[in-house]
Amino acid sequence: MSCTISVSLSGAHAFSDFAREWQNRMGETFALAPYSRATVAGFGARSRGFRLRDMMFNRFANTAALRTKGPRVGADDHVRLWIVHRGAWHVKEPGGTEHTVPAGRFLLQAGRLSHFAATPHSSVQVLVLPAAEIRHQRGTTGSGPADTAELRLLTAHATMVSRMADDLGPAGIDAARSTLAELARAAVRTGLDDVEPSLAPALAQAARDLADRRLTDPALSPTALARELNVSVRTLQRAFATEGQPLSAYIRTRRLAEARRALIAPHRRTTIAEIAVRWQFADSSHFVRAFRSRYGQTPTDYAATAAPETDSR
Structure with a gap:
């Protein structure tokens, strides 16, 4: 089974709308935690994620402070990986200390929680998976920087999956x-x-x-x-x-695409030579040759023909 969720909600009924959508998409395995009354009253959030059988990933951003009301949150046989990008999240285990996860850090936690909370305007990515997958003992935590190569790969893969999960077959x-x-x-x-x-x-x-x-x-x-x-x-x-496509070719293609956008930017004041320098072409001649090879026109000709269409929108 796979499914995705993608919502952006605010207003008087935001929490109830979110809870209903979460239940419909994620089911009982990843049931939404109970939240405090103050949280529900001021709820506003963006959520984009997916479920793959017994795993769940969610990218979540909140506008107001969040806090669950317990007494116990989550499942004993799950591990949660919290990757905080903005603000801070607070995670407490039953009978244990509260762990603060600031922006730029991750926290790995196994077993149930007594509560979790987030400061206003926080952004986090959360992965929930069976504890057996990574052999992490219940009641233990681990933390570290969120910009490691391994976490970059994990979030890149999760981003790809979120785009296609609804269309995936069993294999x-x-x-x-x-x-x-x-x-x-x-x-x-x-x-x-x-x-x-x-x-x-x-x-x-x-x-x-x-x-x-x-x-x-x-x-x-x-x-x-x-x-x-x-x-x-x-x-x-x-x-x-x-x-x-080689990686070097990807880099050149993206630089050419950004240079093309710069050529037809409203009220452009930069010269072709300045655009070439900004997007890391050796000189204007090199940029012109690469641009003509890619788009079939010189940068000057492209700007002259494309600018009127851009200005009319």
């Missing part, structure tokens, strides 16, 4: 679930089996995500991305080979 569900479990194990032990072929799509997606954020960086290269992802250049290139 696809099994493959996606298996990869998610392997990446969760890698995140916990901080070590990736970089020769595992099933991880190639997640590795390629993580490299694309990193490259997209660094397109103006002169140091961007397959070697630099492989270093950030903690794999060899050969492993990274092998992951891209399955998609029929």
Whole structure:
């Protein structure tokens, strides 16, 4: 079984609408925790996630403070991985101490909770999976930085799965679930089996995500991305080979696409030479040749023909 959830809610009935949608999509296995009355009254959130059989992943952002009301939350045989990107989350185990997870950190926790809470305007990714998948003992926690190569691969894979989960057949569900479990194990032990072929799509997606954020960086290269992802250049290139496009070609294609957008930006004041420099082309001549090879026009001709259409929208 697989299903997805994607909602953005606010207003007087936001919590009840969210609870109903969550129940319909995620079922009893991942039942929504009971929340405090104050939380329900001010609820507003964005949620995008999926369920793959006995695993669940959710990307969640809240506008107001959240807090469950207990007395016990979650299942004994589940492990939860919290990856906090903004704000802070607080997680407390029954009879234990409360763990604070600030932005840029993750927390791994097994077994039930007494409660969890989030500060206003927080953003988190949560993976829930059977404890047996990563052999984590109930009542124990682990934490670390959220920007490791292993977590980047996990979130990249989860992003891909969230886009296609509703269309996956049984074999696809099994493959996606298996990869998610392997990446969760890698995140916990901080070590990736970089020769595992099933991880190639997640590795390629993580490299694309990193490259997209660094397109103006002169140091961007397959070697630099492989270093950030903690794999060899050969492993990274092998992951891209399955998609029929080398990583270097992907970087050039994305830079050309951004340069093309810059050419028709409203009220553009930058010159073609300045655009070429920003998107890391050696010089204007190199940029013109690459642009014409890709789009069949020079940058000047493209800007002249495309600008009127852009301005009319």
